[in-house]
Amino acid sequence: MQQHIDSYDFTGKKAIVRVDFNVPLDENFNITDDTRIRRAMPTLKKVLEKGGSLIIMSHLGRPKKVDPKFSLKHIVDHVSECLGVPVQFAEDCQKADAQAAALKPGEALLLENLRFYAEEEGKPRGLAEDVSEDEKKAAKKAVKESQKAFVKKLASYADCYINDAFGTAHRAHASTALIADYFPNDKMFGYLMEGEIAAIDNVLKNAKRPFTAIIGGSKVSSKLAVLENMLEKVDNLIIGGGMGYTFLKAQGGKIGNSLHEDDLMPQALEILAKAKEKGVKIFLSVQTVVADDFSNEANTQIVPSTEIPDGWEGMDAGPESLKIWKEVILGSKTVLWNGPVGVFEMPTFAKGTLQIAEDLAEATQQGAYTLVGGGDSVAAVTQMGYADKVSYVSTGGGAMLEALEGKDLPGIAAIRG
Ligand code: 3PG
Ligand code: MG
Numbered sequence: 001m002q003q004h005i006d007s008y009d010f011t012g013k014k015a016i017v018r019v020d021f022n023v024p025l026d027e028n029f030n031i032t033d034d035t036r037i038r039r040a041m042p043t044l045k046k047v048l049e050k051g052g053s054l055i056i057m058s059h060l061g062r063p064k065k066v067d068p069k070f071s072l073k074h075i076v077d078h079v080s081e082c083l084g085v086p087v088q089f090a091e092d093c094q095k096a097d098a099q100a101a102a103l104k105p106g107e108a109l110l111l112e113n114l115r116f117y118a119e120e121e122g123k124p125r126g127l128a129e130d131v132s133e134d135e136k137k138a139a140k141k142a143v144k145e146s147q148k149a150f151v152k153k154l155a156s157y158a159d160c161y162i163n164d165a166f167g168t169a170h171r172a173h174a175s176t177a178l179i180a181d182y183f184p185n186d187k188m189f190g191y192l193m194e195g196e197i198a199a200i201d202n203v204l205k206n207a208k209r210p211f212t213a214i215i216g217g218s219k220v221s222s223k224l225a226v227l228e229n230m231l232e233k234v235d236n237l238i239i240g241g242g243m244g245y246t247f248l249k250a251q252g253g254k255i256g257n258s259l260h261e262d263d264l265m266p267q268a269l270e271i272l273a274k275a276k277e278k279g280v281k282i283f284l285s286v287q288t289v290v291a292d293d294f295s296n297e298a299n300t301q302i303v304p305s306t307e308i309p310d311g312w313e314g315m316d317a318g319p320e321s322l323k324i325w326k327e328v329i330l331g332s333k334t335v336l337w338n339g340p341v342g343v344f345e346m347p348t349f350a351k352g353t354l355q356i357a358e359d360l361a362e363a364t365q366q367g368a369y370t371l372v373g374g375g376d377s378v379a380a381v382t383q384m385g386y387a388d389k390v391s392y393v394s395t396g397g398g399a400m401l402e403a404l405e406g407k408d409l410p411g412i413a414a415i416r417g
Pocket of ligand 1: 061167398
């Protein structure tokens with residue numbers, strides 16, 4: 001049975017908490033964005049406040065073996081600072097028995113990167129490229145088998161399990177899903193996870209209308225499933241960013257050197273046709289800022305999106321597009337934004353994405369529910385200083401994308417049981 005962190009009695013109990021502390025680090029191992037750490041704090045602090053102790057576990061990056069570059073020791077001091085208690089560190093997540101057993105109420109222990117073990121992901125590692133299918137199968141079976149002991153060891157440290165790692169909720173890994181089986185009556189979501197689930201429900205289940213989704217980013221192929229699911233939900237669909245050019249080209253537009261995926265043109269046309277059928281209004285870019293080079297210093301001009309000259313490529317949404325989109329956004333009661341509408345990493349081409357952030361902030365002020373979810377758009381609103389001016393900013397990239405595709409996330413399913 002699923003428990004709740006507010007009503008659960010943590011007195012004298014040890015909680016093992018899966019967080020997503022997969023934060024970006026610079027070359028000196030300084031954290032460049034600690035959002036994911038800060039957003040897990042309410043859960044971690046609550047357990048300590050209620051007389052429990054913490055065993056905190058996470059992955060960092062995608063190491064394929066023990067690699068000091070991906071050690072969570074780089075973040076221990078910052079986690080201690082945020083939590084307000086010194087956090088101990090277990091250098092091997094599978095050999096933390098003594099440290100976990102010695103934890104007293106109010107104390108916290110961080111386990112080393114779970115992905116130093118292949119068992120966390122449950123996928124074989126280090127196979128030679130020329131191994132046979134049979135050998136691959138055997139290796140897979142072997143790691144699935146050794147994964148059982150790995151999960152059991154993690155579970156043995158604690159009395160209860162909390163999953164607060166929304167960013168990793170789309171992975172069916174040892175620490176995000178399998179471990180829940182050891183705590184049939186003592187498993188629960190953390191507050192961050194609950195907030196993310198509520199945000200998803202606010203757009204996918206309980207959206208107030210009109211509901212507008214702004215889907216941007218560079219590739220149609222990575223957003224196809226999201227677009228298809230959105231057609232079932234929204235009133236308006238704004239399609240921007242690099243992926244928009246595939247739609248424009250599919251309809252016969254001249255897109256110059258702009259990014260596009262020819263093989264996705266039939267799907268793009270299908271989406272447009274389906275939208276028409278369902279009465280969903282589609283807003284492609286009508287005007288584009290083009291450049292003669294993929295560079296911040298390139299020459300630029302503003303042209304109609306379907307008349308991009310040869311040798312030029314679309315880099316950002318033009319003012320006319322932004323004006324139309326703004327009207328749509330401000331006329332909405334629910335707005336979902338996933339993916340930038342220009343090459344916002346280059347200041348010259350960040351204006352469109354900044355305008356969308358401003359429009360969302362204005363819509364929020366007028367009472368609309370606004371959710372920014374998924375990877376680059378989250379980075380954009382955060383960098384541009386709009387993170388606290390919208391209703392909700394997700395900590396999930398891939399996880400949010402899969403949720404928006406309408407998929408069940410293993411990390412959520414494991415707690416709900
Ligand atoms: C992320 O940042 O995408 C999450 O932490 C999950 O990491 P992964 O994509 O390597 O599984
Ligand atoms: Mg990812």
